[in-house]
Amino acid sequence: MSGSGPLPSPPPAPAPYGRSPLRDWWARRQSAAGAAVMATGIVSVGLHLTGYEVASRVTLAMAGAAWAVLAADFVARLTLERPRWLAEAGTPAAPTAVAATTVLGARVSVLGRPTAAEALLALAAVLWPVLLVTAVRRWERGMPGSVFLCCVATQGLAVLGAALARAEEAAWLAHTALVLFWLGLVLYCVALPLFDLRQVAEGAGDQWVAGGALAVSALAGAELLAADTAGPHLWNDDDAGVLRAVTVALLVLDLAWYAVLLAAEARWPRPGYDLRRWATAFPMGMTAAATLSVADTADVPWLARPGEVLLWVAVAAWLVVAAAAVTGAARAVRGRAAIRSRAPR
Template sequence: MPGSRALPPPPPASSGRPSLRERWAGRQPAAGAAVMATGIVSVGLHLTGHEALSRVTLAMTAAAWAALAADFVARLVLERERWLAQARTPGAPTAVAATTVLGVRVSALGPQTPAEALLALATVLWPVLLVNVVPRWRRGMPGSVFLCCVATQGLAVLGAAVAREQGAAWLAHTALVLFWLGLALYCAALPLFDLRQLTEGAGDQWVAGGALSVSALAGTELLSADRGGLYLWNDDDAGVLRSVTVALLVLDLAWYAVLLAAEVRRPRPHYDVRRWSTVFPMGMTAAATLSVADAVDVPWLEGPGEALLWVAVAAWLAVAAAAAASGGAALRSRAPR
């Protein structure tokens, strides 16, 4: 998990091969970032009309989310102390963020019942994790400190998407409150972020920019919800929301450039599970750029948005290959001799 504290080791297995319980105990909740990364790539592919690839990655997202949900429940039931310890770590909000990313893509399929169920689940988890994580913020935090913002804005994105499809004005107004709360959480987290992570981080430093991109995406969803005949915002409100959304995208692109320059200056090619927290912001920046192009009627942004999407796809493939190689090596090293 990004920024996690060390957890107690699992009990030893009776044989050389890892047991199911060992694999659960050894799985870091930061693996939720893999669900987030795959889900947002699916969203981006959908926005650019690559529907077949989008549905393949959606199926992968759903399968990975289901596995992590089973892990989450198993820890809650069987290893309560370990679950509580992980719920207090900075990366815990990935559970909410991953659920909302999946929900956003599911909502685009048409029927809203599955998206509503995911929204309800994320809404229940969100305050529980925030009250455990935020009080433990300190100076010198890794990029995972921004995950509370990501989780909150994820709720805003999914809430606005469902509100648009269902014509629920109350839900859109709730999403707007979450949007502003997410920005407040970002402003509170920013002074605590250790800037040395730009050149030393193992991947989750990219969430500093990714939190802004999901905020921009939330802005576009709120603007789009108003187009559904709900008449949510007057001209002044819509103008403020549009200006803030564009500003968020500009700031996100600036972060993207800084983070990319830091990667070039000090390459970190070795695999770390936190590299999924690099892919997610890349994909989210692409999705936000494409969405802003439509929401504020700036069609020339579509080209850069699609280019950023294919960069994110390439990063996803590279990290997935590295994860598979790392997993295979770990299994071989634990096999009986």
């Protein structure tokens, strides 16, 4: 697979998806639904961190509704369209199902709903090894930005695990999250040489995951530091110092990626809408959330102001992508309905 081209298309949908214009449209776009949940969920997290609770809960409800549709479609394809499910599970974008579940779980855990968050963590943990192995087996050189989603999914588990460990003072869960944190960094280092750097100039949106994976890694580090201060003593001074240094370094590298990718967008504009733009909105929101979290847990208070600025940039990007997605969906459904109405019977 060439990194300069689009992600591989799944096999044609069987009859159930061809019965209505809406289902026909969804069959070609459900792969982007996970990224949409991730982007919406992380915007909700960022709004919560900055005190905009009403807006945070509204976006959380939207993310939850989108996740429910995604989950229902996932189960339907697994049980009724197994060949299609297997084909999609082998694409680089497959781990979005795990990442979307953990982002939603991380926000739910803050609401004081540990049972729901634990259920989401358990579901993500079951899906993670299956989707991780099938995706990694198809890695090769010249990959698009979605190659980093294995790191994102792994660090998402670390974020949610650390958040629940802090809430429930569960040391074993915090130590498990720490293992996942380091594994996620290993996966990033393995994926980086496979990433086609031409995507920085040519990518349709998912090239931003190269930085977003570092952002979620920094957020995982921040959550692990918070788990240590909120409950039982988890790390000694040396371990905590290393974790803090790595977390700050990850944020710095993420911000460097952010600057490079933003400059590339200005140098090589890509104004047309593409489904992969959800994979732009998510890293922007994750960078904001990571900056705000590191400012708090790593004792770097001056980062709070840049974090809030980055949040509003992410909100603006999310609004643009969401508006384009809704407009495109309405146009596509109307167009398919018109074609079918003119078709001979």
